[in-house]
Amino acid sequence: MAAGEEESLRLLGLHVSPFALRARMALAFKGVSYEYIEEDLFHKSELLLSSNPVHKKVPVLIHNGRPVCESLVIVQYVDELFAGPNILPADPYERAIARFWAAYIDDKLFPAWVGVMRATTEEDRGEKLKETYAALQNLEKAFSECGNGKSFGGDSVGYLDLALGCFLPWFVALRMMFGVEVIGAANTPLLAAWAERFGETTVAKEVLPEPGEAVAYAKKLQAHRASLNK
Amino acid sequence: MAGEKKQGLQLLDFWVSPFGQRCRIALAEKGLPYEYLEQDLGNKSELLLRSNPIHKKIPVLLHDGRPVCESLIIVQYIDEAFAPASLLPSDPYARAQARFWADYVDKKLYDCGTRLWKLKAGEPAQAQARKEMIEILKTLEEGALGDKEFFDGDAFGFLDLVVVPFTSWFLTYERHGEFSVEKECPRITAWAKRCGERESVAKTLSPPEKVYEFVGAMKKRFGIE
Numbered sequence: 001m002a003a004g005e006e007e008s009l010r011l012l013g014l015h016v017s018p019f020a021l022r023a024r025m026a027l028a029f030k031g032v033s034y035e036y037i038e039e040d041l042f043h044k045s046e047l048l049l050s051s052n053p054v055h056k057k058v059p060v061l062i063h064n065g066r067p068v069c070e071s072l073v074i075v076q077y078v079d080e081l082f083a084g085p086n087i088l089p090a091d092p093y094e095r096a097i098a099r100f101w102a103a104y105i106d107d108k109l110f111p112a113w114v115g116v117m118r119a120t121t122e123e124d125r126g127e128k129l130k131e132t133y134a135a136l137q138n139l140e141k142a143f144s145e146c147g148n149g150k151s152f153g154g155d156s157v158g159y160l161d162l163a164l165g166c167f168l169p170w171f172v173a174l175r176m177m178f179g180v181e182v183i184g185a186a187n188t189p190l191l192a193a194w195a196e197r198f199g200e201t202t203v204a205k206e207v208l209p210e211p212g213e214a215v216a217y218a219k220k221l222q223a224h225r226a227s228l229n230k
Numbered sequence: 231m232a233g234e235k236k237q238g239l240q241l242l243d244f245w246v247s248p249f250g251q252r253c254r255i256a257l258a259e260k261g262l263p264y265e266y267l268e269q270d271l272g273n274k275s276e277l278l279l280r281s282n283p284i285h286k287k288i289p290v291l292l293h294d295g296r297p298v299c300e301s302l303i304i305v306q307y308i309d310e311a312f313a314p315a316s317l318l319p320s321d322p323y324a325r326a327q328a329r330f331w332a333d334y335v336d337k338k339l340y341d342c343g344t345r346l347w348k349l350k351a352g353e354p355a356q357a358q359a360r361k362e363m364i365e366i367l368k369t370l371e372e373g374a375l376g377d378k379e380f381f382d383g384d385a386f387g388f389l390d391l392v393v394v395p396f397t398s399w400f401l402t403y404e405r406h407g408e409f410s411v412e413k414e415c416p417r418i419t420a421w422a423k424r425c426g427e428r429e430s431v432a433k434t435l436s437p438p439e440k441v442y443e444f445v446g447a448m449k450k451r452f453g454i455e
Contacts, residue, residue: 053373054334054369054373063323066323068323068326068327068330069330070329070330070333073326073329073330073333074326076325076326076329077322077323077325077326080322080325081322092307092310092311093293093296093298093307093311095306095307095310096298096303096304096306096307099300099303099306100298100299100300100303103300103303104284138284
């Protein structure tokens with residue numbers, strides 16, 4: 001940023017949204033300051049609706065008045081725009097691998113664990129848990145093949161750390177709510193070790209909420225859904 | 231030969247796949263020679279299963295034997311691995327917009343189109359799919375294309391090649407949904423014609439009637455009529 005240049009950065013988010021957390025962790029990692037605006041997703045603001053008319057979702061990064069939507073798009077944008085260590089690796093093949101697993105996390109892992117939370121019967125919950133474990137097994141294998149034993153990104157926090165790390169408070173929340181261990185040392189030892197290491201990073205400590213907050217929000221969502229079904 | 235890594239570029243693909251076509255157009259735009267390997271999706275090859283064990287889908291790009299999967303990831307890889315990067319916009323904000331809309335297309339267009347031809351005509355779910363398809367095309371026209379010549383601006387680029395293979399499917403969508411893309415989205419129609427004048431696109435896209443035939447054959451196989 002040139003001296004004297006006015007740079008305005010705002011992030012519309014939700015304190016427990018894993019996707020908003022990704023964006024916030026990327027900004028924290030780059031050491032960039034921004035204005036954080038907490039959205040009430042039950043009463044979406046004009047700003048949110050006008051900034052993301054297509055999906056009407058958080059996060060939205062508004063940079064000098066121009067919106068960027070979709071968490072992974074925001075992370076890449078932040079990575080490309082701001083100086084500092086890379087979030088995505090520099091090598092094109094490694095970038096392709098990172099993008100592949102981030103897409104997998106969003107397309108397969110996310111719907112599965114959300115399904116665990118939203119299930120209305122024990123049977124449904126069991127099904128979704130199976131899917132969650134299957135997805136995590138694939139990630140565990142990927143980790144053993146390309147995570148160099150420290151973190152997905154290597155020596156420092158990387159793209160996949162952010163893509164998966166944002167779910168960690170929710171995984172603990174699922175343990176608190178349903179007694180299920182999503183990332184456990186028995187099933188996925190590499191991921192379990194990674195989760196512990198990631199939790200100790202500055203970025204995680206600065207940005208990730210307490211699991212209790214995720215539990216509280218889940219209860220709020222449940223109550224809201226119940227009230228709609230009356 | 232066992233153990234020997236194949237050099238160069240190979241594309242595991244299926245002739246009518248719009249996702250595969252994105253990769254073919256990208257390779258053509260970059261002037262990159264490659265070996266095209268048509269896959270039998272009813273009887274998947276060892277090579278495909280080994281290269282994409284997670285999804286077992288095409289397209290897969292093999293570069294010196296190393297697989298890259300997922301069409302949008304393949305296209306970005308092609309752009310980044312073979313400098314200079316010419317497919318994605320050079321400006322970070324424009325790049326973010328291109329990625330956003332590519333994600334939108336992947337989340338919405340293909341699935342809606344599939345519902346449109348798979349569901350029985352006259353059923354409420356099919357009518358819903360028709361309504362959604364028109365909405366999706368209009369959203370692309372208003373939000374992504376606007377008044378520009380190409381999705382990417384003045385020149386054909388990433389987002390154009392992401393969307394253009396689906397233009398071969400418009401005829402199929404129109405016949406199943408009983409609507410006219412030209413009537414609903416004249417600018418998209420004009421853009422499609424413009425892209426069709428490009429050699430990489432003209433040589434890659436399946437003729438719309440062939441797509442319609444293909445879908446007809448799929449419907450027979452699934453017992454839909």
